[in-house]
Amino acid sequence: MEVPSYPERRPLELGDKAGLDNIFLRIQPRISEFTFANLYLFRKAHDYLLTRINDMVVFLARGYSGEEYFLLPPAGEFDLQLQKLLDDGLTMYGAEKSLVERYLQRDDLEIETDRDNFDYLYSRKELAELQGNRFHKKKNRVNYFSSRHDCRIEIFDESHLEGCLELLEMWERVHREMDSGGSGAFEVEANGEALRMAQYLGIKGVVVLVEGKVKAFALGERLNRDTSLCHFEKADPFLDGLYQLIDREFNRLLFTDCQYVNREQDLGLVNLRRSKLSYHPAELIEKYLIRKK
Numbered sequence: 001m002e003v004p005s006y007p008e009r010r011p012l013e014l015g016d017k018a019g020l021d022n023i024f025l026r027i028q029p030r031i032s033e034f035t036f037a038n039l040y041l042f043r044k045a046h047d048y049l050l051t052r053i054n055d056m057v058v059f060l061a062r063g064y065s066g067e068e069y070f071l072l073p074p075a076g077e078f079d080l081q082l083q084k085l086l087d088d089g090l091t092m093y094g095a096e097k098s099l100v101e102r103y104l105q106r107d108d109l110e111i112e113t114d115r116d117n118f119d120y121l122y123s124r125k126e127l128a129e130l131q132g133n134r135f136h137k138k139k140n141r142v143n144y145f146s147s148r149h150d151c152r153i154e155i156f157d158e159s160h161l162e163g164c165l166e167l168l169e170m171w172e173r174v175h176r177e178m179d180s181g182g183s184g185a186f187e188v189e190a191n192g193e194a195l196r197m198a199q200y201l202g203i204k205g206v207v208v209l210v211e212g213k214v215k216a217f218a219l220g221e222r223l224n225r226d227t228s229l230c231h232f233e234k235a236d237p238f239l240d241g242l243y244q245l246i247d248r249e250f251n252r253l254l255f256t257d258c259q260y261v262n263r264e265q266d267l268g269l270v271n272l273r274r275s276k277l278s279y280h281p282a283e284l285i286e287k288y289l290i291r292k293k
Contacts, residue, residue: 001020004050017036019057030227031094035221039059041201045186046062046063053084053085061093067091069289078103089291095111097288112290118265118287122280124259130142135279138278151208155205155207156204156219160217164207164214171188171234191234194232201221202222205254206249206254208245216234217234218246218247218249230250
């Protein structure tokens with residue numbers, strides 16, 4: 001994988017998959033951004049560019065509001081590379097608490113809590129079983145849907161592609177006017193690409209079919225040895241209990257050797273935050289923005 005030396009940079013490409021997969025396999029990341037699929041699918045949304053400082057690959061990017069930042073996988077001489085980028089006036093995104101405590105206890109740095117981008121980490125087994133009083137309402141919603149609809153649960157494959165794309169199009173129409181953060185169009189584009197390129201990107205999924213039509217799907221991949229990562233969940237918003245069902249089936253059928261599932265951020269969206277908290281996360285993986293004062 002040819003990557004130019006900093007400050008030169010180039011766009012993220014499909015051919016970078018093998019090289020980046022090896023990096024992420026070595027570092028065993030906890031935050032959801034560090035998979036090739038996640039970076040590639042949102043390459044247009046965040047204008048991801050690759051550069052290299054000595055032996056370390058760095059991702060230069062933009063947020064949804066246009067702010068520039070960098071992502072630095074913690075490997076090699078991490079503190080030296082980090083110092084170079086911060087000294088050049090760049091902002092670091094996605095710094096975990098452990099990295100802040102180890103490398104960033106300095107008076108010349110501004111450390112900002114990035115709550116909207118905290119990752120939600122759950123017990124996969126709990127979400128797959130929905131046992132106990134904490135999940136009583138979720139299980140009731142699943143039962144409500146199941147009692148009213150004759151449905152089939154299937155592992156996603158190419159035979160489901162057209163139906164999933166039709167559902168995605170319907171979901172986009174319903175949510176278009178609700179998207180106040182500007183991320184909705186990028187998510188729909190990334191989701192469609194994930195469906196079309198699932199096999200190449202290493203993405204797996206489950207679908208719910210009602211009367212032979214796709215009414216819900218969930219897509220994800222492995223993040224590290226003991227954690228799966230759910231990228232996308234889409235369901236017919238007019239079928240009560242369907243979101244609870246597709247979430248349960250994703251965790252029941254896929255990545256069953258994993259202890260945890262990472263369900264990414266809430267982006268500061270009130271309803272999404274309420275929903276994610278209602279599933280009782282085992283941990284909120286804290287992220288920070290770091291810049292020179």
